[in-house]
Amino acid sequence: MSATNTHNITLLSDVSMQSKLFKDSLERGIKMDVELVSLDDLDESADETRLSHYVLIDFNYFNETNFELYNQVKLAANTNAKEIVINCPKDVPSSQLFKWRNLVGVFYVEDDITLLLKGMDKIMQDEMWLSRKVAQDYIEHFRCANSVTTSQVYANLTKREKEIMRLLGHGASNLQIADDLFVSENTVKTHLHNIFKKINAKNRLQALLWANNNIALEERV
Structure with a gap:
Protein backbone atom coordinates (compact mmCIF):
# COMPACT_ATOMS: atom_id res chain seq x y z
CA MET A 1 0.00 0.00 0.00
CA SER A 131 -15.40 -0.04 -14.58
CA ARG A 132 -14.69 0.71 -18.23
CA LYS A 133 -18.39 1.20 -18.96
CA VAL A 134 -18.99 3.51 -15.98
CA ALA A 135 -15.86 5.49 -16.86
CA GLN A 136 -17.02 5.95 -20.46
CA ASP A 137 -20.52 6.92 -19.31
CA TYR A 138 -19.01 9.29 -16.74
CA ILE A 139 -16.96 11.11 -19.37
CA GLU A 140 -19.97 11.38 -21.66
CA HIS A 141 -22.16 12.57 -18.78
CA PHE A 142 -19.87 15.46 -17.90
CA ARG A 143 -19.15 16.28 -21.52
CA CYS A 144 -22.90 16.70 -21.98
CA ALA A 145 -23.29 18.51 -18.67
CA ASN A 146 -20.63 21.01 -19.64
CA SER A 147 -22.10 21.62 -23.07
CA VAL A 148 -25.76 21.71 -22.08
CA THR A 149 -27.64 24.74 -23.30
CA THR A 150 -30.39 26.07 -21.09
CA SER A 151 -33.81 24.80 -22.09
CA GLN A 152 -36.75 27.09 -22.71
CA VAL A 153 -38.58 25.46 -19.79
CA TYR A 154 -35.91 26.74 -17.39
CA ALA A 155 -35.87 30.13 -19.08
CA ASN A 156 -39.60 30.37 -18.41
CA LEU A 157 -39.23 29.82 -14.66
CA THR A 158 -39.60 32.89 -12.50
CA LYS A 159 -36.54 34.58 -11.03
CA ARG A 160 -37.38 33.16 -7.59
CA GLU A 161 -37.88 29.64 -8.98
CA LYS A 162 -34.46 29.84 -10.67
CA GLU A 163 -32.87 30.89 -7.36
CA ILE A 164 -34.48 27.92 -5.64
CA MET A 165 -33.33 25.53 -8.39
CA ARG A 166 -29.76 26.80 -8.02
CA LEU A 167 -29.82 26.29 -4.24
CA LEU A 168 -31.44 22.89 -4.69
CA GLY A 169 -28.57 21.91 -6.98
CA HIS A 170 -26.13 22.78 -4.20
CA GLY A 171 -27.88 20.35 -1.85
CA ALA A 172 -29.70 22.94 0.28
CA SER A 173 -32.65 21.83 2.39
CA ASN A 174 -36.00 23.63 2.32
CA LEU A 175 -35.10 25.38 5.56
CA GLN A 176 -31.70 26.49 4.23
CA ILE A 177 -33.33 27.79 1.04
CA ALA A 178 -35.87 29.68 3.13
CA ASP A 179 -33.10 31.25 5.24
CA ASP A 180 -31.07 32.24 2.18
CA LEU A 181 -34.03 33.84 0.43
CA PHE A 182 -35.64 35.33 3.58
CA VAL A 183 -38.95 33.56 3.00
CA SER A 184 -40.92 30.96 4.96
CA GLU A 185 -40.35 27.23 4.55
CA ASN A 186 -43.97 26.90 3.37
CA THR A 187 -43.25 29.43 0.61
CA VAL A 188 -40.28 27.33 -0.50
CA LYS A 189 -42.49 24.20 -0.57
CA THR A 190 -45.04 26.02 -2.71
CA HIS A 191 -42.33 27.16 -5.15
CA LEU A 192 -40.90 23.63 -5.32
CA HIS A 193 -44.37 22.21 -6.03
CA ASN A 194 -44.74 24.65 -8.90
CA ILE A 195 -41.22 23.96 -10.20
CA PHE A 196 -41.72 20.18 -10.12
CA LYS A 197 -44.96 20.61 -12.04
CA LYS A 198 -43.30 22.77 -14.70
CA ILE A 199 -40.33 20.44 -15.24
CA ASN A 200 -42.35 17.24 -14.79
CA ALA A 201 -40.34 16.02 -11.78
CA LYS A 202 -41.78 13.96 -8.93
CA ASN A 203 -39.08 14.61 -6.34
CA ARG A 204 -35.85 16.47 -5.59
CA LEU A 205 -33.60 13.84 -7.17
CA GLN A 206 -35.52 13.95 -10.45
CA ALA A 207 -35.28 17.75 -10.31
CA LEU A 208 -31.49 17.54 -9.85
CA LEU A 209 -31.13 15.17 -12.80
CA TRP A 210 -33.34 17.44 -14.87
CA ALA A 211 -31.17 20.43 -13.95
CA ASN A 212 -28.02 18.62 -15.13
CA ASN A 213 -29.59 18.02 -18.52
CA ASN A 214 -31.43 21.29 -19.03
CA ILE A 215 -29.46 24.10 -17.38
CA ALA A 216 -26.12 25.39 -18.68
CA LEU A 217 -23.26 24.85 -16.24
CA GLU A 218 -22.57 28.58 -15.77
CA GLU A 219 -26.17 29.11 -14.64
CA ARG A 220 -25.93 26.36 -12.00
CA VAL A 221 -22.92 27.83 -10.16
Missing part, protein backbone atom coordinates in the same frame (compact mmCIF):
# COMPACT_ATOMS: atom_id res chain seq x y z
CA SER A 2 1.06 3.58 -0.51
CA ALA A 3 2.39 5.51 2.44
CA THR A 4 -0.34 8.16 2.31
CA ASN A 5 -1.71 7.59 5.80
CA THR A 6 -2.82 11.11 6.64
CA HIS A 7 -6.33 10.80 5.20
CA ASN A 8 -9.01 9.22 7.35
CA ILE A 9 -12.12 7.71 5.83
CA THR A 10 -15.80 8.11 6.72
CA LEU A 11 -17.95 5.01 6.14
CA LEU A 12 -21.62 5.96 5.80
CA SER A 13 -23.77 2.94 6.54
CA ASP A 14 -26.12 1.51 9.11
CA VAL A 15 -24.19 0.63 12.26
CA SER A 16 -24.47 -3.17 12.34
CA MET A 17 -22.24 -6.14 13.09
CA GLN A 18 -21.64 -6.62 9.36
CA SER A 19 -20.61 -2.99 8.80
CA LYS A 20 -18.34 -3.08 11.88
CA LEU A 21 -16.60 -6.20 10.58
CA PHE A 22 -16.17 -4.53 7.18
CA LYS A 23 -14.74 -1.42 8.88
CA ASP A 24 -12.20 -3.54 10.81
CA SER A 25 -11.12 -5.41 7.66
CA LEU A 26 -10.72 -2.17 5.77
CA GLU A 27 -8.64 -0.55 8.51
CA ARG A 28 -6.31 -3.55 8.64
CA GLY A 29 -5.93 -3.59 4.86
CA ILE A 30 -5.30 0.08 4.17
CA LYS A 31 -3.66 1.01 7.48
CA MET A 32 -5.94 3.99 8.01
CA ASP A 33 -8.60 4.97 10.50
CA VAL A 34 -12.12 4.39 9.24
CA GLU A 35 -14.99 6.10 11.08
CA LEU A 36 -18.30 4.25 10.79
CA VAL A 37 -21.22 6.65 11.13
CA SER A 38 -24.90 6.64 10.29
CA LEU A 39 -26.57 9.65 8.75
CA ASP A 40 -28.47 10.15 12.00
CA ASP A 41 -25.09 10.56 13.73
CA LEU A 42 -24.03 13.10 11.13
CA ASP A 43 -27.29 15.01 11.45
CA GLU A 44 -26.93 15.27 15.22
CA SER A 45 -23.40 16.67 14.84
CA ALA A 46 -24.17 19.01 11.94
CA ASP A 47 -22.18 21.78 13.61
CA GLU A 48 -19.04 19.66 13.36
CA THR A 49 -17.19 18.52 10.27
CA ARG A 50 -17.58 14.75 10.49
CA LEU A 51 -16.93 13.96 6.84
CA SER A 52 -13.37 12.94 6.04
CA HIS A 53 -11.39 13.51 2.85
CA TYR A 54 -12.81 10.20 1.56
CA VAL A 55 -16.41 9.08 2.07
CA LEU A 56 -17.40 5.45 1.55
CA ILE A 57 -21.08 5.28 0.65
CA ASP A 58 -23.04 2.06 1.19
CA PHE A 59 -25.32 1.98 -1.87
CA ASN A 60 -28.03 -0.04 -0.13
CA TYR A 61 -28.18 2.43 2.76
CA PHE A 62 -29.05 5.44 0.63
CA ASN A 63 -32.70 5.98 -0.14
CA GLU A 64 -33.94 9.38 -1.30
CA THR A 65 -34.34 10.69 2.27
CA ASN A 66 -30.81 9.69 3.25
CA PHE A 67 -29.41 11.19 0.06
CA GLU A 68 -31.06 14.52 0.84
CA LEU A 69 -29.79 14.43 4.43
CA TYR A 70 -26.27 13.65 3.23
CA ASN A 71 -26.36 16.63 0.87
CA GLN A 72 -27.46 18.90 3.72
CA VAL A 73 -24.57 17.70 5.92
CA LYS A 74 -22.10 18.08 3.05
CA LEU A 75 -23.33 21.61 2.39
CA ALA A 76 -23.11 22.55 6.08
CA ALA A 77 -19.61 21.10 6.34
CA ASN A 78 -18.52 22.92 3.16
CA THR A 79 -16.55 19.84 2.16
CA ASN A 80 -15.39 18.53 -1.20
CA ALA A 81 -14.95 14.94 -0.04
CA LYS A 82 -14.16 12.27 -2.62
CA GLU A 83 -17.06 9.81 -2.82
CA ILE A 84 -16.68 6.04 -3.17
CA VAL A 85 -19.76 3.83 -3.63
CA ILE A 86 -19.65 0.29 -2.20
CA ASN A 87 -22.11 -2.64 -2.31
CA CYS A 88 -23.36 -1.45 -5.68
CA PRO A 89 -25.52 -3.91 -7.69
CA LYS A 90 -23.87 -4.76 -11.00
CA ASP A 91 -26.93 -3.82 -13.06
CA VAL A 92 -27.35 -0.29 -11.70
CA PRO A 93 -27.51 2.24 -14.57
CA SER A 94 -24.49 4.54 -14.61
CA SER A 95 -26.79 7.56 -14.45
CA GLN A 96 -27.83 6.59 -10.91
CA LEU A 97 -24.21 6.85 -9.79
CA PHE A 98 -23.63 10.34 -11.13
CA LYS A 99 -25.76 11.98 -8.45
CA TRP A 100 -22.57 11.68 -6.38
CA ARG A 101 -20.86 14.83 -7.59
CA ASN A 102 -17.34 13.80 -6.49
CA LEU A 103 -17.47 10.12 -7.47
CA VAL A 104 -14.00 8.54 -7.69
CA GLY A 105 -14.73 4.84 -7.21
CA VAL A 106 -17.42 2.15 -7.45
CA PHE A 107 -17.24 -1.30 -5.88
CA TYR A 108 -19.85 -3.96 -6.54
CA VAL A 109 -21.65 -6.42 -4.28
CA GLU A 110 -19.62 -9.35 -5.65
CA ASP A 111 -16.22 -7.63 -5.24
CA ASP A 112 -14.10 -9.27 -2.54
CA ILE A 113 -12.00 -7.43 0.06
CA THR A 114 -8.78 -8.00 -1.93
CA LEU A 115 -10.16 -6.17 -4.96
CA LEU A 116 -11.56 -3.42 -2.76
CA LEU A 117 -8.19 -2.87 -1.10
CA LYS A 118 -6.48 -2.76 -4.49
CA GLY A 119 -8.97 -0.17 -5.70
CA MET A 120 -8.70 1.90 -2.52
CA ASP A 121 -4.92 2.00 -2.94
CA LYS A 122 -5.37 3.45 -6.45
CA ILE A 123 -7.88 6.00 -5.17
CA MET A 124 -5.44 7.09 -2.44
CA GLN A 125 -2.97 7.77 -5.25
CA ASP A 126 -5.49 10.18 -6.81
CA GLU A 127 -6.66 7.72 -9.46
CA MET A 128 -10.24 6.65 -10.14
CA TRP A 129 -11.59 3.13 -9.72
CA LEU A 130 -14.44 2.73 -12.19
Whole structure:
Protein backbone atom coordinates (compact mmCIF):
# COMPACT_ATOMS: atom_id res chain seq x y z
CA MET A 1 0.00 0.00 0.00
CA SER A 2 1.06 3.58 -0.51
CA ALA A 3 2.39 5.51 2.44
CA THR A 4 -0.34 8.16 2.31
CA ASN A 5 -1.71 7.59 5.80
CA THR A 6 -2.82 11.11 6.64
CA HIS A 7 -6.33 10.80 5.20
CA ASN A 8 -9.01 9.22 7.35
CA ILE A 9 -12.12 7.71 5.83
CA THR A 10 -15.80 8.11 6.72
CA LEU A 11 -17.95 5.01 6.14
CA LEU A 12 -21.62 5.96 5.80
CA SER A 13 -23.77 2.94 6.54
CA ASP A 14 -26.12 1.51 9.11
CA VAL A 15 -24.19 0.63 12.26
CA SER A 16 -24.47 -3.17 12.34
CA MET A 17 -22.24 -6.14 13.09
CA GLN A 18 -21.64 -6.62 9.36
CA SER A 19 -20.61 -2.99 8.80
CA LYS A 20 -18.34 -3.08 11.88
CA LEU A 21 -16.60 -6.20 10.58
CA PHE A 22 -16.17 -4.53 7.18
CA LYS A 23 -14.74 -1.42 8.88
CA ASP A 24 -12.20 -3.54 10.81
CA SER A 25 -11.12 -5.41 7.66
CA LEU A 26 -10.72 -2.17 5.77
CA GLU A 27 -8.64 -0.55 8.51
CA ARG A 28 -6.31 -3.55 8.64
CA GLY A 29 -5.93 -3.59 4.86
CA ILE A 30 -5.30 0.08 4.17
CA LYS A 31 -3.66 1.01 7.48
CA MET A 32 -5.94 3.99 8.01
CA ASP A 33 -8.60 4.97 10.50
CA VAL A 34 -12.12 4.39 9.24
CA GLU A 35 -14.99 6.10 11.08
CA LEU A 36 -18.30 4.25 10.79
CA VAL A 37 -21.22 6.65 11.13
CA SER A 38 -24.90 6.64 10.29
CA LEU A 39 -26.57 9.65 8.75
CA ASP A 40 -28.47 10.15 12.00
CA ASP A 41 -25.09 10.56 13.73
CA LEU A 42 -24.03 13.10 11.13
CA ASP A 43 -27.29 15.01 11.45
CA GLU A 44 -26.93 15.27 15.22
CA SER A 45 -23.40 16.67 14.84
CA ALA A 46 -24.17 19.01 11.94
CA ASP A 47 -22.18 21.78 13.61
CA GLU A 48 -19.04 19.66 13.36
CA THR A 49 -17.19 18.52 10.27
CA ARG A 50 -17.58 14.75 10.49
CA LEU A 51 -16.93 13.96 6.84
CA SER A 52 -13.37 12.94 6.04
CA HIS A 53 -11.39 13.51 2.85
CA TYR A 54 -12.81 10.20 1.56
CA VAL A 55 -16.41 9.08 2.07
CA LEU A 56 -17.40 5.45 1.55
CA ILE A 57 -21.08 5.28 0.65
CA ASP A 58 -23.04 2.06 1.19
CA PHE A 59 -25.32 1.98 -1.87
CA ASN A 60 -28.03 -0.04 -0.13
CA TYR A 61 -28.18 2.43 2.76
CA PHE A 62 -29.05 5.44 0.63
CA ASN A 63 -32.70 5.98 -0.14
CA GLU A 64 -33.94 9.38 -1.30
CA THR A 65 -34.34 10.69 2.27
CA ASN A 66 -30.81 9.69 3.25
CA PHE A 67 -29.41 11.19 0.06
CA GLU A 68 -31.06 14.52 0.84
CA LEU A 69 -29.79 14.43 4.43
CA TYR A 70 -26.27 13.65 3.23
CA ASN A 71 -26.36 16.63 0.87
CA GLN A 72 -27.46 18.90 3.72
CA VAL A 73 -24.57 17.70 5.92
CA LYS A 74 -22.10 18.08 3.05
CA LEU A 75 -23.33 21.61 2.39
CA ALA A 76 -23.11 22.55 6.08
CA ALA A 77 -19.61 21.10 6.34
CA ASN A 78 -18.52 22.92 3.16
CA THR A 79 -16.55 19.84 2.16
CA ASN A 80 -15.39 18.53 -1.20
CA ALA A 81 -14.95 14.94 -0.04
CA LYS A 82 -14.16 12.27 -2.62
CA GLU A 83 -17.06 9.81 -2.82
CA ILE A 84 -16.68 6.04 -3.17
CA VAL A 85 -19.76 3.83 -3.63
CA ILE A 86 -19.65 0.29 -2.20
CA ASN A 87 -22.11 -2.64 -2.31
CA CYS A 88 -23.36 -1.45 -5.68
CA PRO A 89 -25.52 -3.91 -7.69
CA LYS A 90 -23.87 -4.76 -11.00
CA ASP A 91 -26.93 -3.82 -13.06
CA VAL A 92 -27.35 -0.29 -11.70
CA PRO A 93 -27.51 2.24 -14.57
CA SER A 94 -24.49 4.54 -14.61
CA SER A 95 -26.79 7.56 -14.45
CA GLN A 96 -27.83 6.59 -10.91
CA LEU A 97 -24.21 6.85 -9.79
CA PHE A 98 -23.63 10.34 -11.13
CA LYS A 99 -25.76 11.98 -8.45
CA TRP A 100 -22.57 11.68 -6.38
CA ARG A 101 -20.86 14.83 -7.59
CA ASN A 102 -17.34 13.80 -6.49
CA LEU A 103 -17.47 10.12 -7.47
CA VAL A 104 -14.00 8.54 -7.69
CA GLY A 105 -14.73 4.84 -7.21
CA VAL A 106 -17.42 2.15 -7.45
CA PHE A 107 -17.24 -1.30 -5.88
CA TYR A 108 -19.85 -3.96 -6.54
CA VAL A 109 -21.65 -6.42 -4.28
CA GLU A 110 -19.62 -9.35 -5.65
CA ASP A 111 -16.22 -7.63 -5.24
CA ASP A 112 -14.10 -9.27 -2.54
CA ILE A 113 -12.00 -7.43 0.06
CA THR A 114 -8.78 -8.00 -1.93
CA LEU A 115 -10.16 -6.17 -4.96
CA LEU A 116 -11.56 -3.42 -2.76
CA LEU A 117 -8.19 -2.87 -1.10
CA LYS A 118 -6.48 -2.76 -4.49
CA GLY A 119 -8.97 -0.17 -5.70
CA MET A 120 -8.70 1.90 -2.52
CA ASP A 121 -4.92 2.00 -2.94
CA LYS A 122 -5.37 3.45 -6.45
CA ILE A 123 -7.88 6.00 -5.17
CA MET A 124 -5.44 7.09 -2.44
CA GLN A 125 -2.97 7.77 -5.25
CA ASP A 126 -5.49 10.18 -6.81
CA GLU A 127 -6.66 7.72 -9.46
CA MET A 128 -10.24 6.65 -10.14
CA TRP A 129 -11.59 3.13 -9.72
CA LEU A 130 -14.44 2.73 -12.19
CA SER A 131 -15.40 -0.04 -14.58
CA ARG A 132 -14.69 0.71 -18.23
CA LYS A 133 -18.39 1.20 -18.96
CA VAL A 134 -18.99 3.51 -15.98
CA ALA A 135 -15.86 5.49 -16.86
CA GLN A 136 -17.02 5.95 -20.46
CA ASP A 137 -20.52 6.92 -19.31
CA TYR A 138 -19.01 9.29 -16.74
CA ILE A 139 -16.96 11.11 -19.37
CA GLU A 140 -19.97 11.38 -21.66
CA HIS A 141 -22.16 12.57 -18.78
CA PHE A 142 -19.87 15.46 -17.90
CA ARG A 143 -19.15 16.28 -21.52
CA CYS A 144 -22.90 16.70 -21.98
CA ALA A 145 -23.29 18.51 -18.67
CA ASN A 146 -20.63 21.01 -19.64
CA SER A 147 -22.10 21.62 -23.07
CA VAL A 148 -25.76 21.71 -22.08
CA THR A 149 -27.64 24.74 -23.30
CA THR A 150 -30.39 26.07 -21.09
CA SER A 151 -33.81 24.80 -22.09
CA GLN A 152 -36.75 27.09 -22.71
CA VAL A 153 -38.58 25.46 -19.79
CA TYR A 154 -35.91 26.74 -17.39
CA ALA A 155 -35.87 30.13 -19.08
CA ASN A 156 -39.60 30.37 -18.41
CA LEU A 157 -39.23 29.82 -14.66
CA THR A 158 -39.60 32.89 -12.50
CA LYS A 159 -36.54 34.58 -11.03
CA ARG A 160 -37.38 33.16 -7.59
CA GLU A 161 -37.88 29.64 -8.98
CA LYS A 162 -34.46 29.84 -10.67
CA GLU A 163 -32.87 30.89 -7.36
CA ILE A 164 -34.48 27.92 -5.64
CA MET A 165 -33.33 25.53 -8.39
CA ARG A 166 -29.76 26.80 -8.02
CA LEU A 167 -29.82 26.29 -4.24
CA LEU A 168 -31.44 22.89 -4.69
CA GLY A 169 -28.57 21.91 -6.98
CA HIS A 170 -26.13 22.78 -4.20
CA GLY A 171 -27.88 20.35 -1.85
CA ALA A 172 -29.70 22.94 0.28
CA SER A 173 -32.65 21.83 2.39
CA ASN A 174 -36.00 23.63 2.32
CA LEU A 175 -35.10 25.38 5.56
CA GLN A 176 -31.70 26.49 4.23
CA ILE A 177 -33.33 27.79 1.04
CA ALA A 178 -35.87 29.68 3.13
CA ASP A 179 -33.10 31.25 5.24
CA ASP A 180 -31.07 32.24 2.18
CA LEU A 181 -34.03 33.84 0.43
CA PHE A 182 -35.64 35.33 3.58
CA VAL A 183 -38.95 33.56 3.00
CA SER A 184 -40.92 30.96 4.96
CA GLU A 185 -40.35 27.23 4.55
CA ASN A 186 -43.97 26.90 3.37
CA THR A 187 -43.25 29.43 0.61
CA VAL A 188 -40.28 27.33 -0.50
CA LYS A 189 -42.49 24.20 -0.57
CA THR A 190 -45.04 26.02 -2.71
CA HIS A 191 -42.33 27.16 -5.15
CA LEU A 192 -40.90 23.63 -5.32
CA HIS A 193 -44.37 22.21 -6.03
CA ASN A 194 -44.74 24.65 -8.90
CA ILE A 195 -41.22 23.96 -10.20
CA PHE A 196 -41.72 20.18 -10.12
CA LYS A 197 -44.96 20.61 -12.04
CA LYS A 198 -43.30 22.77 -14.70
CA ILE A 199 -40.33 20.44 -15.24
CA ASN A 200 -42.35 17.24 -14.79
CA ALA A 201 -40.34 16.02 -11.78
CA LYS A 202 -41.78 13.96 -8.93
CA ASN A 203 -39.08 14.61 -6.34
CA ARG A 204 -35.85 16.47 -5.59
CA LEU A 205 -33.60 13.84 -7.17
CA GLN A 206 -35.52 13.95 -10.45
CA ALA A 207 -35.28 17.75 -10.31
CA LEU A 208 -31.49 17.54 -9.85
CA LEU A 209 -31.13 15.17 -12.80
CA TRP A 210 -33.34 17.44 -14.87
CA ALA A 211 -31.17 20.43 -13.95
CA ASN A 212 -28.02 18.62 -15.13
CA ASN A 213 -29.59 18.02 -18.52
CA ASN A 214 -31.43 21.29 -19.03
CA ILE A 215 -29.46 24.10 -17.38
CA ALA A 216 -26.12 25.39 -18.68
CA LEU A 217 -23.26 24.85 -16.24
CA GLU A 218 -22.57 28.58 -15.77
CA GLU A 219 -26.17 29.11 -14.64
CA ARG A 220 -25.93 26.36 -12.00
CA VAL A 221 -22.92 27.83 -10.16
